[in-house]
Structure formats: C-alpha cells, structure tokens
Amino acid sequence: MRLNLSILLTAFATVSTLLAAEVVINPGDDWGAAISNNPAGTVFIIKAGIHPDPEISDAKNGMQFIGEDGAIAQGDTSGMYFATGYGPNGKIEDVVIKNIEIRGYGLDRDGNVGYCDGGPLSVHDSKNWLLEELEVHHCGGTGITTGEGTIVRNCWVHHNFQQGFGGKFSGATVEGCENGYNNVVIDGVDSNYCAWEHSAGGSKWAICSTLVVKNCWTHHNYGPGWWTDISNEDITYTGCLVEENVSMGIFHEISGNATINCNISRNNGIGPNSGSNFQLHVVSSGPTELWGNIMDVHASGGAGYQVTENGREYLAQDVDFHHNIIVYRHTTGPAVGMGCQIGGGCDAVYNDNAQNIDFHDNTYYVPDASAELWQWDVGDCVDFTTFKTYHSFGRGSEVIETGDFPDIEDLDCPTGCEDVLAPEIILRNRRMHFEIGQGGSASPQVVSVGNMTMGTLADVETDISYVNGSGWLNVARSGSGNTQKLTNTIDVSGVSAGDYSAKVRVSASNADYVPWYWVHMKVTGESPALTSFDIVPSNAVCSPEQSIKFIATALDQWDNPLADQPSDISWSVTGDGSVSNGTYTAGTEIGAHTLTVSSGGVSTEQPVRVLKADPLDMSENIKDFLVLCAPGGSPKLNVSNYAGSSTHVMDDEHLLTPAPGDKVTVGGTDYTWTIMHDDDGQWHDDAGGGEWIAYFAITVLSTKDQWVRYNVRHAGGMRIYSNGLKVYGYNSWDNRRAVASDPALLERGANQVIFKLASNTYPRFSAHIDDAQSGGLLTDLYYTLDDAAGGDLTISGPMLSRAMRPLGISVRRSAGRYVLDVAGVEGSHEVRVLSLNGRTVFVRRGMGEAAYMIPRSKMASSVYVVSVRAGEKVLRKRFIGY
Missing domain, CATH: 2.60.120 (Jelly Rolls)
Structure with a gap:
C-alpha cells in the first residue's frame, strides 16, 4: 500500500501550526510589517482574496505562510520577487509557503514583457524551505529557483516568461509538480522570447548537488524539459513524464554523476528551433547511468538518445545506457548513439572507447530493422548489425520491426521501475470560467483525468472547497481507469450577482499527489436575452445540388444557449440554392454563399461554400x-x-x-x-x-x-x-x-x-x-483551387449544437494589459480577437486551459469580439476595451 505523502505533510503541518503563534494576514495588509513584528516560527494565515504586491523578505527562521483556498499574491511593476531566502544573518531556514497562487511578478515598466532573469520565488540562498501546493504563473524570469535543501511538492508552474525551475546549491527535491508552457507566450508574442539556447524553457539548474526531480510532468515548454548545465553533481531524474517540449526532453550537460531512470520522454524536439532533438541527451557529463526509461519518438522527427563529448571540463565518461525501451516511429537516426565534437581528440573515444561508453540490453521498436538508426562516430548512422561490431554494443538488446507501434500503456513497466512509475494523476484543463445571468444556465465544462506514468488509477475522488458561496458546483465523474472525465455544472438558483470561485482537489487511492483545478463563476444581474445564433456546422462545404442540415441555437448576451429556444426561426440563403427548416440544398453556382438565421429582429450569418474538389x-x-x-x-x-x-x-x-x-x-x-x-x-x-x-x-x-x-x-x-x-x-x-x-x-x-x-x-x-x-x-x-474543377465532394461527420459544447472564456484587465483566460478545453485550441469590422487583432494557439496577455497599446478603446475554437467547440463573446 502506498502512503499519500500530501496527506501526511498536511497532517504534520497542522500539528506544527497548533504549536506556533498564528497571525492572520488579510488582503491589503502589510506583509513586511507582519514579518518584522512577529518572532521566528510564526504561522501566518493568508486569507482568501487578492493581496497586492506582497513580498516575503527578511523572514525569520521557521515562519510559515499558509494560504486559504483562494489566496492570491498579485505582483505588479514595482518588484520582481515574491520571496527571497537571504536575510541579515545569512540563509533563512525552515520557511514554509503553501497553497498560494503567485502571479504577475517581474514585469517591465510598461507592465508587458517579463524579464529573462530573477523570478518570483528566488530562494536559492535559503536553507530547507518547503514550497507546497503553489501555483506560479505569468511571472518574469524563473518561476521557482531552488536552494539548499528546498522541497518543492505538488506545485503547478506554468506560463512564466523565462522558465519554470532553476537553482543552485545542494539537496533540493522537486516532486509531483506540473511544469508547462514556460517561455512560450510572452506579451502575445508566441515563442522563445528569452532564448532557450542560453537559459529558458522548462528548467535549468547550475552548480547543484544531490538534486532530485521525481514524478513530475513537464510539457510544452519552449526549450528543454529538464536541464542541468555546468558543475552539477549527484543528479537524479526519475518517474517523470516529459513531452512536447520544443527541444530535448531531459538534458544533462557539462556536469558530474547523474542517474536518469524510469522516465517517459516522448514527442520532444520536433519544432523548427529544437537545436538538439533528443528525448534524452548527455553532453560532456559522467559518470551517468540511464536505465528503465521509455522514449517514444514522433514519426515527424526527433531522435532518441545520444551521449556527446565536446571537450569541456567534464568528460562524457562512464556513461551506461541500458534496459531502456525506444519506440522509434521514423527511419532517420539516431535512435541512440555517440557524438564527438573535438576533432582528432575523438579517436580515443571511438577507436578505444577509452571513456567507457556503453549501450546494452535495450529494446527498440522500429519501422525497418535494417534501417541505419544507430550512431558511433560523428559520421552517418549505421544499421544495428554494424553497431554491434563496435565494442560489443547492443548485446542483450532486441530490435522489433513493426508498423503497429505500441502506446505507453501497451508496454510492460521496465523492471525495477514498478514503484517509481506507479500511477499519478494529471489534469487537463485546470482553470475554467462560467459567466451567467441570474436564473440562467451554462453548458457544462469538462476536466480530463489521466495517468502520468504506468498502471491504472484507482478510486478517483473529488473534494470541492468553496472560496465564495456554497453548493453552486456539481462535479460528476465518468469513465474509468486512466481515461476519466469530471463534468462540472453550475446551479445559480438563488445565487446573488458577483464573482465566485471553487478549488477542486482530485485524488486516487494509489496516487501520492493530489492536484487541483479551479472553477470561476461570474453571475450578473441581467436576464438572458436573445443576441445571436450559433450555427453548425460552422465551416460547411458541399458539391452542387448536395444538401446539408444546419442546426441553429439561440444564444444570450453571454453566449450561452437560451433555456427557451425561439419557435419562429426563419432561414434564408444567397445564390441559387435553397434552405428550408435548416436543410440547405446547393444550386449549381460555384463559390461562397451566405446563410442567414433570424428571429425577433436578431440575425446571424454563416458562410457556406459550394465547390468541387x-x-x-x-x-x-x-x-x-x-x-x-x-x-x-x-x-x-x-x-x-x-x-x-x-x-x-x-x-x-x-x-x-x-x-x-x-x-x-x-x-x-x-x-x-x-x-x-x-x-x-x-x-x-x-x-x-x-x-x-x-x-x-x-x-x-x-x-x-x-x-x-x-x-x-x-x-x-x-x-x-x-x-x-x-x-x-x-x-x-x-x-x-x-x-x-x-x-x-x-x-x-x-x-x-x-x-x-x-x-x-x-x-x-x-x-x-x-x-x-x-x-x-x-x-x-x-x-x-476554386476553379470549379474536380469531382463531387462529400463532407460528412457529426455535428454538435451549442448546448453540447463545454467551453469558457473571460477577459480581464491587469497591470496595463488585457488577460484573456481560456477554460473548458481538453486539448488544443485557437483563440482570436476581432474588431467589429472583422479585422483580426490577435490570434494564438494553445493547449488545455491557458491565459493570454494583450497590451492595451495594441487595442484602441472599442468593442471587440473574442472567440475560442477547440475542435467542434466554439465560443464567442463581446467585450469593451478601454
């Protein structure tokens, strides 16, 4: 039986809290004065609400800062740091920061682009701090910088301007964290603002020892996922899921000994600016042991594993790659190999293997067993038979030729990884927004529950903590095992106008960590009224004389479906086609035509194209x-x-x-x-x-x-x-x-x-x-090519009315910019802001829930339409920019 570490830590913190003096900090209180006026060991209860630009500096040993659900530290242009770890007497020790959302620190003086240094939690000069259940996002620099003995547990670090993690010194542990979308969206400019080639992306540690990164999910960072570079010793990466990062998955560079074991690294390094595109990459470092890892290389590109010697102060020496699984979906290598960048100095490596590099007892799934996918020497890749002639490489290994590649869940857990790769929960769509009028209703929104590693999740449960009000949220679980959904519906009966939030924690009986997601609701005092229609399909095409059935859903001023749909809907269309009760029959005229739905003086247009293809x-x-x-x-x-x-x-x-x-x-x-x-x-x-x-x-x-x-x-x-x-x-x-x-x-x-x-x-x-x-x-x-050539075309498939689409979007102002929050998306989405004349002023693509920043300088005072599209799900709403 696995013990739930989060529950144990919470129990320990609760006992400690009872033994220490407690001080309440309300929004607007002076944190600096509270720290100065209280002794070491004080427990500060951070009340729910927005705390403007607080800073934990010159804390005393043993102080704790415990947030209520809904406690938010909102930075602004006045400072880069939320917490620093060095005081008048040196390193501050044994501080706890827990359950606080930290956002907006480290902006430039216009409140737009974040800095490429520093960061909100710069505690590298501290000792034995615990950072737990924090959300750190949309801050300049590095989200969390670790120090001596720092423990970072169950934190959600995302959308920071430079990178998620960094640090130095000894004894840090990062466990059970999600680390995604860092160095990705900066002031509306998509990609690599802080230049990952120097230091950006998921992480970068330097001059560390005994660093442990375990059971973490790092994904969609512009740069490497996990990166240790320069003079790091005794490093461990274990039990992590590393995926969809622009560059390498796990990158250990110019450093000493490391163990990289029992990780899943997939679909990394396939972007245009990947640099090195390996799932695992060791450069001028050793001794290093890599075992029990699963690498899944995308069919469009990327590579497996390489050890590289480039003549730095550390050598790629005593590097052992064994008992790993490589699923290699294309025929351009290397799947694994060795590279050397020091000219004639490579002879001792290649000819004599004097630096003791080894590859053995691995399993390869490849599309062609005779393909040249293995590398030894800086030249071209060779086939596996040739690879085995170099220093007995490949012994004990198996090459499996297949066109039906196994997914991760189809593989057996690597021997020795059973406990490390035991189930852990990952959530897709961790923040959702509802906006609704009193007495109205809103479409449900869905959170997807998945398994980060291997095995099967058991006994998934949810626990709702209301920040405002109570009883207005219902969470229904469906599915089983590693594919489950949490459907969130709201009931505003009797709820007064205002803003509401709830934090939903998700647990499993066989998972150590308890992640969470947020549900935000805005209830307005207006009654729902017809303002537009949602028409599906939204991108219709057909051949001449073909018919298509359209569905129109009446929407209110918040873009929610009306509870009582109008019965007097009328349809019309331009061109030589016809429409009756939503069924459009094309004529023979090729080109774009306009379908119009009307009721009660409200009309919405939708294009339909007639063509051959x-x-x-x-x-x-x-x-x-x-x-x-x-x-x-x-x-x-x-x-x-x-x-x-x-x-x-x-x-x-x-x-x-x-x-x-x-x-x-x-x-x-x-x-x-x-x-x-x-x-x-x-x-x-x-x-x-x-x-x-x-x-x-x-x-x-x-x-x-x-x-x-x-x-x-x-x-x-x-x-x-x-x-x-x-x-x-x-x-x-x-x-x-x-x-x-x-x-x-x-x-x-x-x-x-x-x-x-x-x-x-x-x-x-x-x-x-x-x-x-x-x-x-x-x-x-x-x-x-719209030349009326081609044959008849049949575009068929399911259509969803608006009432079936769980999606949410909100716009707010913060520190000289608009923040556009997208929620209710399980996968990828596209968000677009248009002026009323139809001109696009902002467009971005993202994954899952996301927040986008738009400088006010880009948008004159006017009325705009914001839309978000995710698959067949579409949501549009108006907002006033001022």
Whole structure:
C-alpha cells in the first residue's frame, strides 16, 4: 500500500501550526510589517482574496505562510520577487509557503514583457524551505529557483516568461509538480522570447548537488524539459513524464554523476528551433547511468538518445545506457548513439572507447530493422548489425520491426521501475470560467483525468472547497481507469450577482499527489436575452445540388444557449440554392454563399461554400498550388532589403483567401493569383536566387476535425499559415531534414493554407500533410483551387449544437494589459480577437486551459469580439476595451 505523502505533510503541518503563534494576514495588509513584528516560527494565515504586491523578505527562521483556498499574491511593476531566502544573518531556514497562487511578478515598466532573469520565488540562498501546493504563473524570469535543501511538492508552474525551475546549491527535491508552457507566450508574442539556447524553457539548474526531480510532468515548454548545465553533481531524474517540449526532453550537460531512470520522454524536439532533438541527451557529463526509461519518438522527427563529448571540463565518461525501451516511429537516426565534437581528440573515444561508453540490453521498436538508426562516430548512422561490431554494443538488446507501434500503456513497466512509475494523476484543463445571468444556465465544462506514468488509477475522488458561496458546483465523474472525465455544472438558483470561485482537489487511492483545478463563476444581474445564433456546422462545404442540415441555437448576451429556444426561426440563403427548416440544398453556382438565421429582429450569418474538389494524395508532395505571379508569370516578388522592408509584403497576408484571377499590388506592381502545377512537387527546384518573396495557397478540405502537421523541406526561409494562424516559421534552410510544423487544426470543411517563402539563396521547397499524433499518411483530404474543377465532394461527420459544447472564456484587465483566460478545453485550441469590422487583432494557439496577455497599446478603446475554437467547440463573446 502506498502512503499519500500530501496527506501526511498536511497532517504534520497542522500539528506544527497548533504549536506556533498564528497571525492572520488579510488582503491589503502589510506583509513586511507582519514579518518584522512577529518572532521566528510564526504561522501566518493568508486569507482568501487578492493581496497586492506582497513580498516575503527578511523572514525569520521557521515562519510559515499558509494560504486559504483562494489566496492570491498579485505582483505588479514595482518588484520582481515574491520571496527571497537571504536575510541579515545569512540563509533563512525552515520557511514554509503553501497553497498560494503567485502571479504577475517581474514585469517591465510598461507592465508587458517579463524579464529573462530573477523570478518570483528566488530562494536559492535559503536553507530547507518547503514550497507546497503553489501555483506560479505569468511571472518574469524563473518561476521557482531552488536552494539548499528546498522541497518543492505538488506545485503547478506554468506560463512564466523565462522558465519554470532553476537553482543552485545542494539537496533540493522537486516532486509531483506540473511544469508547462514556460517561455512560450510572452506579451502575445508566441515563442522563445528569452532564448532557450542560453537559459529558458522548462528548467535549468547550475552548480547543484544531490538534486532530485521525481514524478513530475513537464510539457510544452519552449526549450528543454529538464536541464542541468555546468558543475552539477549527484543528479537524479526519475518517474517523470516529459513531452512536447520544443527541444530535448531531459538534458544533462557539462556536469558530474547523474542517474536518469524510469522516465517517459516522448514527442520532444520536433519544432523548427529544437537545436538538439533528443528525448534524452548527455553532453560532456559522467559518470551517468540511464536505465528503465521509455522514449517514444514522433514519426515527424526527433531522435532518441545520444551521449556527446565536446571537450569541456567534464568528460562524457562512464556513461551506461541500458534496459531502456525506444519506440522509434521514423527511419532517420539516431535512435541512440555517440557524438564527438573535438576533432582528432575523438579517436580515443571511438577507436578505444577509452571513456567507457556503453549501450546494452535495450529494446527498440522500429519501422525497418535494417534501417541505419544507430550512431558511433560523428559520421552517418549505421544499421544495428554494424553497431554491434563496435565494442560489443547492443548485446542483450532486441530490435522489433513493426508498423503497429505500441502506446505507453501497451508496454510492460521496465523492471525495477514498478514503484517509481506507479500511477499519478494529471489534469487537463485546470482553470475554467462560467459567466451567467441570474436564473440562467451554462453548458457544462469538462476536466480530463489521466495517468502520468504506468498502471491504472484507482478510486478517483473529488473534494470541492468553496472560496465564495456554497453548493453552486456539481462535479460528476465518468469513465474509468486512466481515461476519466469530471463534468462540472453550475446551479445559480438563488445565487446573488458577483464573482465566485471553487478549488477542486482530485485524488486516487494509489496516487501520492493530489492536484487541483479551479472553477470561476461570474453571475450578473441581467436576464438572458436573445443576441445571436450559433450555427453548425460552422465551416460547411458541399458539391452542387448536395444538401446539408444546419442546426441553429439561440444564444444570450453571454453566449450561452437560451433555456427557451425561439419557435419562429426563419432561414434564408444567397445564390441559387435553397434552405428550408435548416436543410440547405446547393444550386449549381460555384463559390461562397451566405446563410442567414433570424428571429425577433436578431440575425446571424454563416458562410457556406459550394465547390468541387479532388482527393489530395498524401503519399506524394502537393503538386498543385494557387501562386501569386508577376505580369511575366514569375512567382517571385522581387524586392530589395526584404528582411527589413515591411512595405513589400501583403497586408494581413496570413488571412488571405485567394481565388484564381485575384490581383494584389505589392511594391507598386500588380500580381495575379494563378493556378500552377509541378509534376514532382519540388517547387522551384530549377529557380535561381535573389532577394524575393513568394506565396503559394491551397484550399484543403477535411471530412472531419483533425489535427495535422505540415511536413516540409525548404532551402530558404519559410512561413506556413493554416486558417490564418502561423504554424511554422524559420528564417533559414532546413538542415537537410524534413521538418514538421506545430500541430494545426484542419476543420471539417474548407481550410485555407498559405506557404510563404522568403530567401536570398535557394527557393526550393516541397510539402505534404501528416497526422499530428501518429505521423501517418492521411487518406481523407481533398483540395480545390476554386476553379470549379474536380469531382463531387462529400463532407460528412457529426455535428454538435451549442448546448453540447463545454467551453469558457473571460477577459480581464491587469497591470496595463488585457488577460484573456481560456477554460473548458481538453486539448488544443485557437483563440482570436476581432474588431467589429472583422479585422483580426490577435490570434494564438494553445493547449488545455491557458491565459493570454494583450497590451492595451495594441487595442484602441472599442468593442471587440473574442472567440475560442477547440475542435467542434466554439465560443464567442463581446467585450469593451478601454
């Protein structure tokens, strides 16, 4: 039986609290004065509510800061730090900080972009601090910086401007934490603001000893997931799930001994700025033992494991990689190997293996057992038979050729990892918002419960703690094992207008840590009234004379479905088609038409496109594009000083939906969109260089909502826009390898894709579209260039009315910016802000619940519409910017 460590710690803290003096700190109280006026060992009870810019500095030994549920430390432009660990007499010892949300520290003087140093919890000069059940987000610098003996337990660290974790000194432990989306969204600018190549992403520790990182989930950071760099000794990474980070999963560099065992590292290093793309990477460090790890390498790219020697003060010496499982879904290596970067000094490594590097007793799942996926020497990869000739590598290993790759849950737990990889809960969608009028209702919102590691979750339970009011939230659990959902519904009967919050803790009988999520509710005093309609499907296409059934749901001023739907709804449509009771029958006129739903003087329009399309064969590169051409037929828009000349690009280029014959003026020259075909799909492989840009567009039609990646090769700079969202951007060549875009949502129906090339060298490129998760070929895509060619098209699939869509969004002001909170999303989503004339002023893509910051300088005082789309779920609402 496993003991629940969080419960034990809580019990211990409760006993300690009873033995110490307690002091209550209310919102608005002076924390500094409270610390100064009370003795060592005082327990401060931090009351629920927003505490403006508090700081724990010069604390006394043994002080505790215990937050009630709903206690928020709100930083502003006046300071970077919430807590520091060094006092007048040296390191402050034995401080406890628990159950506080910490946000907004370390902004610049305009309240926008965060700093790339410092951080809210800079306790590296402390001793034996406990940081537990904290949420640290949207702060400058590093979320939590550990010190001597620091314990960080069950914390949620996300959306910090530089990285989630860092620190130095000895004896720190980080356990049961979620660490995600750091160095990702900075002031509305997506990606790598703090340059992960130096120090950013999930984490970076330096000059540490006896650091233990265990049972943590680190994901979607712009940079490595876990990173120790320079003079670290006795490091342990164990029991972690590391996934979807832009660069390496776990990176141990220029350091001493480490143990990396029983981790799951998958889908890391497949972005355009990955640098090194390994799931596990050891550079000039040792002795290091890596065992019992599971690596799952994405079909679109990434690599498995490598040990690298680059001639630094530490050697890649005594590095043993054994009893690991590698699921390798593509045929470009290395799956595992050794690299050396010190010229002739590598001979002793490669020829004599003088530094005692070893690979043995591993299991490889590969698509081709004869593929060259193993590396020894800085040159090309070799097949496994050749690899085994080097110093007896590969002994005891098994290579399994398969096209049906196992998922993590299909694998047996590596021997010796049974306790380390026992079940732990992860939650997707940890913050949701409801906004509703008195007497109204709102669609339920869902939290997904999954298992971070292996085994099966047992006896999942929830515990609701109300910050305001009581009884207004109901949580219903469905599913079983590692696939469960918590459906959250609210009842505002008798609830007064105001803001309400509840914290929901989620536990399992066989999991140590108890994560939580937040439910926020705003109840207004207005009565619900009809203001618009939600019409599905929202992206409809059909062939001439085909019929489609539309469903219209009447929405109130909060974009919630009306309890009493109107009975006098009328339908109309432009063009030569017809509509009756929501069933639209197309005519023969190709192009876009407008469907209108009306009732009681309120109308909503929805586009529907009539077209023909051809199958898009993804076994080859795309061969047909709509290309913007000069009067002489050249697709190159010749410009001077392209990189610094904003006048030589099209306005709103990422929102264009071109058609053959459309004209665009660029730099004083009229260009025309023209259909072009290339037999081998290698576009412009015979073109020359020069300073130029070029645009290629295609309309892709999908039979369902699905996530894809655009897989490209390019010899110059490239951007890819999918439905108006930039999903790929790189200013140089592709380093002789296929590169994959960020995941992009292809909606059921028509999707506009634009490839923009910019180069002063070689303009060659090719492209195809893969399934985002498996990397496999897609067989259900069509395309059209809007030339009325092609065959009949059938787009079929499920439709959901608005009442079935659990989704939430809210907008608030904070420190000189708007904060846009998205909730109720299980997976990926797209959020967009539009002015009333339809112009997009902000668009971003994210995963799960998220918060986005928009500077007020980007939005004049006006009325805006904000929408969030996640699969078939769509939510729109208006807000006033001022």
